Amino acid sequence: MxxxxxxxxxxxxxxxxxxxxxxxxxxxxxxxxxxxxxDVCHREVTPEVxxxxxxxxxxxxxxxxxxxxxxxxxxxxRRAPVSRCVGCHNDKVDSLAxxxxxxxxxxxxxxGHELNPHKIGGGK
Amino acid sequence: MSISRREFLESAAAASALAALSGLPRPVxxxxxxxxxxxxxxxxxxxxxxxxxxxxxxxxxxxxxxxNHNQGFLCLKGFLLPQILTAPTRCLYPMIRKDGKLVRASxxxxxxxxxxxxxxxxxxxxxxxxxxxxxxxxxxxxxxxxNKLFKAGIRTNNVDGNPRLCMASAVGGYVTTFGKDEPMGxxxxxxxxxxxxxxxTNTAEAxxxxxxRIVRRKEKAPGTKVIVxxxxxxxTARIADLHxxxxxxxxxxxxxxxxxxxxxxxxxxxxFIKNHVVFGEGTETNKSFEDYKAFLAKYTPEKAAAIAGCKxxxxxxxxxxxxxxxxxxxxxxxxxxxxxxxxxxxxxLVHNLHLITGKIGTPGSTPFSLTxxxxxxxxVRDGGALSHLLPYGRLIANEAHRKEMExxxxxxxxxxxxxxxxxxxxxxxxxxxxxIKCLYIMCTNPGQSLPNVGRYRKALQRDxxxxxxxxxxHPTRTSELADVVLPAAAWAEKEGVYGCAERRxxxxxxxxxxxxxxxxDFEILCDLGRRLGLGHLVPYxxxxxxxxxxxxxxxxxxxxxxxxxxxxxxxxxxxxxxxPTPDHPGTNRRYVKGEDPFVPADWPHRxxxxxxxxxxxxxxxxxxxxxxEAPDAEYPMYYTTGRVIEHWHTGTMTRTCKELVHANAxxxxxxxxxxAQKLGVKTGDKVKITSxxxxxxxxVKVTDTSRENLVFVHMHDDQHLCNLITIDALDPISKQPEFxxxxxxxxxx
Numbered sequence: 001m002x003x004x005x006x007x008x009x010x011x012x013x014x015x016x017x018x019x020x021x022x023x024x025x026x027x028x029x030x031x032x033x034x035x036x037x038x039d040v041c042h043r044e045v046t047p048e049v050x051x052x053x054x055x056x057x058x059x060x061x062x063x064x065x066x067x068x069x070x071x072x073x074x075x076x077x078r079r080a081p082v083s084r085c086v087g088c089h090n091d092k093v094d095s096l097a098x099x100x101x102x103x104x105x106x107x108x109x110x111x112g113h114e115l116n117p118h119k120i121g122g123g124k
Numbered sequence: 125m126s127i128s129r130r131e132f133l134e135s136a137a138a139a140s141a142l143a144a145l146s147g148l149p150r151p152v153x154x155x156x157x158x159x160x161x162x163x164x165x166x167x168x169x170x171x172x173x174x175x176x177x178x179x180x181x182x183x184x185x186x187x188x189x190x191x192n193h194n195q196g197f198l199c200l201k202g203f204l205l206p207q208i209l210t211a212p213t214r215c216l217y218p219m220i221r222k223d224g225k226l227v228r229a230s231x232x233x234x235x236x237x238x239x240x241x242x243x244x245x246x247x248x249x250x251x252x253x254x255x256x257x258x259x260x261x262x263x264x265x266x267x268x269x270x271n272k273l274f275k276a277g278i279r280t281n282n283v284d285g286n287p288r289l290c291m292a293s294a295v296g297g298y299v300t301t302f303g304k305d306e307p308m309g310x311x312x313x314x315x316x317x318x319x320x321x322x323x324x325t326n327t328a329e330a331x332x333x334x335x336x337r338i339v340r341r342k343e344k345a346p347g348t349k350v351i352v353x354x355x356x357x358x359x360t361a362r363i364a365d366l367h368x369x370x371x372x373x374x375x376x377x378x379x380x381x382x383x384x385x386x387x388x389x390x391x392x393x394x395x396f397i398k399n400h401v402v403f404g405e406g407t408e409t410n411k412s413f414e415d416y417k418a419f420l421a422k423y424t425p426e427k428a429a430a431i432a433g434c435k436x437x438x439x440x441x442x443x444x445x446x447x448x449x450x451x452x453x454x455x456x457x458x459x460x461x462x463x464x465x466x467x468x469x470x471x472x473l474v475h476n477l478h479l480i481t482g483k484i485g486t487p488g489s490t491p492f493s494l495t496x497x498x499x500x501x502x503x504v505r506d507g508g509a510l511s512h513l514l515p516y517g518r519l520i521a522n523e524a525h526r527k528e529m530e531x532x533x534x535x536x537x538x539x540x541x542x543x544x545x546x547x548x549x550x551x552x553x554x555x556x557x558x559x560i561k562c563l564y565i566m567c568t569n570p571g572q573s574l575p576n577v578g579r580y581r582k583a584l585q586r587d588x589x590x591x592x593x594x595x596x597x598h599p600t601r602t603s604e605l606a607d608v609v610l611p612a613a614a615w616a617e618k619e620g621v622y623g624c625a626e627r628r629x630x631x632x633x634x635x636x637x638x639x640x641x642x643x644x645d646f647e648i649l650c651d652l653g654r655r656l657g658l659g660h661l662v663p664y665x666x667x668x669x670x671x672x673x674x675x676x677x678x679x680x681x682x683x684x685x686x687x688x689x690x691x692x693x694x695x696x697x698x699x700x701x702x703x704p705t706p707d708h709p710g711t712n713r714r715y716v717k718g719e720d721p722f723v724p725a726d727w728p729h730r731x732x733x734x735x736x737x738x739x740x741x742x743x744x745x746x747x748x749x750x751x752x753e754a755p756d757a758e759y760p761m762y763y764t765t766g767r768v769i770e771h772w773h774t775g776t777m778t779r780t781c782k783e784l785v786h787a788n789a790x791x792x793x794x795x796x797x798x799x800a801q802k803l804g805v806k807t808g809d810k811v812k813i814t815s816x817x818x819x820x821x822x823x824v825k826v827t828d829t830s831r832e833n834l835v836f837v838h839m840h841d842d843q844h845l846c847n848l849i850t851i852d853a854l855d856p857i858s859k860q861p862e863f864x865x866x867x868x869x870x871x872x873x
Contacts, residue, residue, distance in 0.1 A: 037787050037788060038787065060363075061199075061328075061332060061335070061336050061339070062200070062328060062329065062359060062769045064200060064769075064770070064787055066784075066786060066787050067200045067203060067783075070783065071782050072786065075782070083185070087185070087186060087187055087188060087198050087203035088187075088188050088197045088198050089196070090190065
């Protein structure tokens with residue numbers, strides 16, 4: 001449990017910071033036992049994030065953590081780049097070319113994890 | 125100041141640097157040589173359209189095709205497809221077993237050996253000493269070449285494929301009820317349905333994009349009802365208005381009880397029955413509606429509930445929702461019904477619900493079998509690459525059909541053997557018995573996927589059996605047993621057609637050259653044909669050559685898709701047959717006047733089930749029959765297997781994607797908390813599961829989504845073989861094995 005809490009602290013911080021606009025600093029998810037799915041730990045350490053995802057469209061459709069965030073270690077992605085959205089939402093990504101969206105990405109409007117349509121206010 | 129999409133994406137490149145490290149799609153760059161190639165997902169039978177992004181000769185991304193039925197969406201497996209192409213387990217050169225080990229060989233050396241072994245076996249023991257075992261993942265053109273080469277060239281009907289393990293009972297259901305295989309409905313029906321009956325399908329994990337379409341329908345039409353019938357409370361049940369959990373293998377009783385309620389509470393459509401339905405029992409269609417009513421008397425909701433271990437009132441509710449006047453009802457099912465010794469009967473009973481209520485052939489009302497592989501329908505079922513079939517609805521046992529195919533294939537009359545060959549499990553039993561000496565396995569993994577697989581793994585290791593595996597990946601649990609491994613081009617490295625669950629045919633264009641020394645399967649088969657002196661039967665240079673021949677073979681059948689020229693397929697985002705002329709738009713709903721080109725315009729009714737000579741569908745009286753091996757004192761728990769969303773089939777591809785392996789690393793035994801308590805185990809502990817056929821140790825996951833006295837294990841783990849335990853008992857009609865139910869004992873390990 002202690003190990004999980006430590007992992008949690010290391011993980012929560014970058015996730016909270018993900019509310020900020022994209023930065024060039026890299027968040028690195030600590031290496032953990034990759035025999036376990038993300039939610040095994042995160043139900044304990046970031047239950048609100050897991051719950052927000054679970055109740056979202058992505059949660060209902062089983063679009064799981066790794067689709068946006070990658071896997072652990074250096075391959076972890078804190079704030080999903082549009083390249084991770086383009087697989088399913090390529091027409092929406094195209095719309096980002098509109099000058100109105102200058103400097104914005106998908107999570108500028110669709111709050112991370114809840115992903116409610118057009119919930120203005122930035123990612124969570 | 126405006127910025128272009130490209131500029132925007134370039135500006136995001138820094139943020140996506142980590143994505144590049146993980147092999148995931150990166151934003152497109154301005155650098156030249158980039159293209160997007162139209163294709164279809166490699167995985168399940170939903171057949172989602174996608175574009176493959178190619179840069180510098182390498183696949184760097186995929187994105188959904190918004191002009192296709194999936195409206196641009198992909199599931200998480202499809203999204204990660206690019207990784208499979210560069211997996212360390214790609215098979216890049218031929219291998220031959222020498223001194224017990226597979227070692228690198230040249231194509232010439234490997235093919236010479238294969239041809240000489242096949243020739244030797246045929247000359248010494250006859251054509252039935254060799255066999256072909258194919259796949260619902262091969263391209264239509266590839267499967268067609270194999271079927272023709274073996275049946276018309278080598279002259280053996282020892283041709284079967286893995287759709288026998290997943291779809292044969294659905295075929296049997298459609299053929300016995302409607303006279304012809306394949307669904308009459310389409311995906312678009314989902315957008316019109318008011319009631320969904322999902323029975324024996326974990327749609328959310330096995331067919332995520334269709335599940336999404338159901339969710340959207342439910343959101344758009346708030347009164348929509350979703351009934352989920354499954355022993356486990358799967359993720360599909362999240363959208364259920366009613367989830368009926370029942371003892372595995374008892375759903376025939378429930379389906380008959382639903383029919384009982386429909387009949388006794390006045391939900392039947394007498395006019396539809398009068399015009400379109402006959403009643404049957406066994407194989408005869410000589411019964412009446414009154415006989416059917418008398419038959420159903422044994423299946424009151426109370427009696428069925430007692431058999432199935434569910435609530436009678438839930439059965440009544442399900443029936444009332446399904447039968448509600450003015451509501452469109454759509455049923456969907458997959459392996460929960462098909463992988464059973466009563467699989468065909470279970471399919472018949474679902475069709476019955478639609479036929480007695482007349483809820484069929486109108487938007488939103490249809491029985492719809494979901495398919496597990498991307499080309500089980502188009503390549504193997506429609507293409508007739510099973511041991512009892514010839515292409516496009518023709519039967520081996522039918523002399524007129526044989527003659528027709530002999531003419532089309534340009535072989536002398538009498539070339540095609542009249543006796544059907546063995547079904548899949550029977551084929552491997554012939555290998556076990558030493559009757560089949562040479563086996564060519566293409567694009568599939570029976571060393572992991574067969575039921576009671578320990579038995580058949582031993583058969584494949586017989587010294588006197590020569591096993592050829594043509595595969596894009598190595599090692600697999602089959603290629604490790606091979607005498608020769610031939611490197612096949614993978615998805616994106618070759619061109620061909622896939623036909624998905626809704627009669628939709630789509631062209632997968634080649635995006636990149638084959639890796640290493642790999643070749644497309646059709647080229648390998650044509651090479652073998654030439655070496656066997658049968659090159660004149662398989663003279664093809666390109667997949668288009670084969671497709672053009674296929675168009676002549678489907679012509680005049682009820683499948684007729686003559687209008688699907690290569691060019692039209694290239695332009696289209698999927699086309700639904702029948703499509704008999706180049707200007708025909710395709711057919712959403714079969715058997716329906718005004719939509720199906722084979723229903724005459726002056727037909728007096730809205731529907732014509734022309735698959736049967738009398739133009740009527742059959743309501744079959746199918747009694748409840750339990751599984752072959754229900755739990756007993758010695759093996760007291762139910763054992764069942766199935767899918768999870770992260771992986772696909774034997775994991776040959778998905779287990780090369782690191783995110784997918786991370787998210788779901790190994791098959792675990794899902795146990796209900798009450799069972800876990802009895803066994804004294806918790807999540808993370810290990811249990812040994814044993815059946816009469818074999819045993820395997822799994823980690824435990826305790827979950828209340830399971831049903832008491834049931835243990836579930838997923839089927840995708842090559843290191844924890846769930847099929848050492850499953851039973852190889854077959855449905856007597858479809859010859860499909862009963863993967864879904866057997867008895868086991870579970871002990872703490």
